[in-house]
Amino acid sequence: MCGVIGVIGPFQNPEPSFAAYEAYRGLLTLQHRGQDAAGLLSWDHGSQRFYQEKDLGLVADVFNKEKLEKLRGPVAIGHTRYATAGGDGREDLQPLVSGFPVGTGMVHNGNLVNYHSLSRQMSAEMGMRFVTHNDLEVFLHLWGHFLREAQGDFSFERAKVAAQEIFNRTEGAYALIGMVSDEGLFGLRDPGGIRPMVLGRKQVSETDSRLIHCLTSETVALNFLGYEYVRDIEPGEFVFINTEGEVLSYHCTNKPQKTPCMFEWVYFSGAESTLEGKSVYTSRLNLGTVLARKLKPMIASGEIEADIVCPVPDTSRTASISLSEGLGLPYREALIKNRYIHRSFILNTQEAREKAVELKLSPVRSEIEGKNILLVDDSIVRGTTCKKIISLLKRYGAKKITLAVTCAPIRHACYYGIDFPSPDELAAKDSKADAIAALVGATHVVYLDENDIREAIGLKNLCMACLNNKYPTSIEEGGEFAKLRRKK
Numbered sequence: 200m201c202g203v204i205g206v207i208g209p210f211q212n213p214e215p216s217f218a219a220y221e222a223y224r225g226l227l228t229l230q231h232r233g234q235d236a237a238g239l240l241s242w243d244h245g246s247q248r249f250y251q252e253k254d255l256g257l258v259a260d261v262f263n264k265e266k267l268e269k270l271r272g273p274v275a276i277g278h279t280r281y282a283t284a285g286g287d288g289r290e291d292l293q294p295l296v297s298g299f300p301v302g303t304g305m306v307h308n309g310n311l312v313n314y315h316s317l318s319r320q321m322s323a324e325m326g327m328r329f330v331t332h333n334d335l336e337v338f339l340h341l342w343g344h345f346l347r348e349a350q351g352d353f354s355f356e357r358a359k360v361a362a363q364e365i366f367n368r369t370e371g372a373y374a375l376i377g378m379v380s381d382e383g384l385f386g387l388r389d390p391g392g393i394r395p396m397v398l399g400r401k402q403v404s405e406t407d408s409r410l411i412h413c414l415t416s417e418t419v420a421l422n423f424l425g426y427e428y429v430r431d432i433e434p435g436e437f438v439f440i441n442t443e444g445e446v447l448s449y450h451c452t453n454k455p456q457k458t459p460c461m462f463e464w465v466y467f468s469g470a471e472s473t474l475e476g477k478s479v480y481t482s483r484l485n486l487g488t489v490l491a492r493k494l495k496p497m498i499a500s501g502e503i504e505a506d507i508v509c510p511v512p513d514t515s516r517t518a519s520i521s522l523s524e525g526l527g528l529p530y531r532e533a534l535i536k537n538r539y540i541h542r543s544f545i546l547n548t549q550e551a552r553e554k555a556v557e558l559k560l561s562p563v564r565s566e567i568e569g570k571n572i573l574l575v576d577d578s579i580v581r582g583t584t585c586k587k588i589i590s591l592l593k594r595y596g597a598k599k600i601t602l603a604v605t606c607a608p609i610r611h612a613c614y615y616g617i618d619f620p621s622p623d624e625l626a627a628k629d630s631k632a633d634a635i636a637a638l639v640g641a642t643h644v645v646y647l648d649e650n651d652i653r654e655a656i657g658l659k660n661l662c663m664a665c666l667n668n669k670y671p672t673s674i675e676e677g678g679e680f681a682k683l684r685r686k687k
């Protein structure tokens with residue numbers, strides 16, 4: 200999973216690094232989508248060159264004023280990386296750039312499932328050589344190859360041909376944002392719209408009605424930067440925003456099968472964002488309400504004992520509020536998060552993840568001792584984190600602990616950019632709720648089911664492949680793809 204952004208403003212702008220600053224500020228709001236690395240690329244019409252900065256680390260650590268001032272030009276793209284494929288090395292960091300046949304820079308969020316066969320085929324048939332292990336390079340080479348094949352000066356018509364060829368050949372999830380030197384900014388979204396992309400716009404100033412456009416992963420970035428939300432980019436849609444501020448659109452398919460990732464609402468996206476017209480915050484409140492409906496009879500019958508509702512911070516807090524309201528139980532934050540420690544889910548080794556759990560959550564003894572706790576989490580992936588938290592709560596005097604999960608059991612791999620690497624590592628792979636409870640040390644584990652999640656988000660068609668094994672694309676190359684994953 201990654202965060203992506205692209206900004207294009209008028210070519211005559213008094214602030215030379217305006218677009219890079221906008222993209223940088225936007226990336227700060229998308230930091231939750233990836234914490235491994237960050238990068239920015241700009242194109243300056245005046246000097247006719249690209250400027251680039253990228254490095255491992257958080258957005259605020261990678262960039263400073265001096266670096267941002269160098270990123271001149273009215274167009275910029277940015278990326279914050281959560282590495283699920285490729286290596287940890289700098290050669291795999293985004294953006295990637297190519298000068299052939301026109302200067303193009305790209306960033307993307309997602310994963311190409313057919314990366315291996317496609318890159319082999321491109322090497323054999325088109326003579327291409329790959330210098331990274333990043334699937335973005337496939338997009339970049341296909342774009343260059345088919346733009347050249349289309350011949351003539353750069354135009355939207357030529358760009359459409361290249362976008363269609365990319366669309367026809369690639370399999371997987373992608374929200375791709377690119378820029379073409381002196382021509383504009385573009386976005387392309389996979390046929391299922393698995394990964395999100397939204398379009399926003401604003402005027403240069405109150406007195407200057409020329410438009411600045413922004414393509415990005417989530418509306419939280421648009422809101423923060425003061426852009427008016429225009430719309431979500433459609434699955435299979437190619438949009439091109441030219442230097443005049445015109446937004447041109449082409450649909451690579453007339454039969455899009457919209458299947459956005461349910462996990463964007465359950466866990467990944469910022470609570471402030473709205474995707475596909477559905478507020479992430481409201482969806483999480485609804486997940487808690489549906490969970491309350493499920494738990495009420497179990498509590499009434501005495502099957503489950505609960506004195507307080509306690510979230511595993513942060514994502515589960517929203518659902519815990521509505522759950523406590525629905526059950527008439529007090530909401531208590533018995534675990535206080537150390538905000539300076541990264542999400543354990545995103546840390547890159549098992550050892551780091553285990554240490555991080557203890558570092559990042561401080562128990563509040565007065566709220567724990569002698570209580571039956573209804574602990575709320577957004578998912579159980581490996582079970583490592585839950586197990587540590589439950590053992591921590593017991594050490595601080597908790598009586599019975601029921602784990603309520605605002606998702607269904609995750610039993611299958613994700614090939615679309617979320618890090619559930621191998622089904623063997625998933626706590627729920629072959630286990631029922633009782634066995635999972637025993638594994639994590641809880642008295643009970645209560646899950647939602649697929650329909651509960653659809654109801655809470657308010658969308659019928661969602662990717663839920665990690666729950667039900669129904670993948671919206673071919674995963675023939677899933678095995679080979681797994682080898683590309685970052686070593687854990």
Ligand code: SF4
Nearest residue numbers: 460613615662664665
């Ligand atoms: S498999 Fe699961 S995590 Fe991956 S895209 Fe589908 S719903 Fe999201």
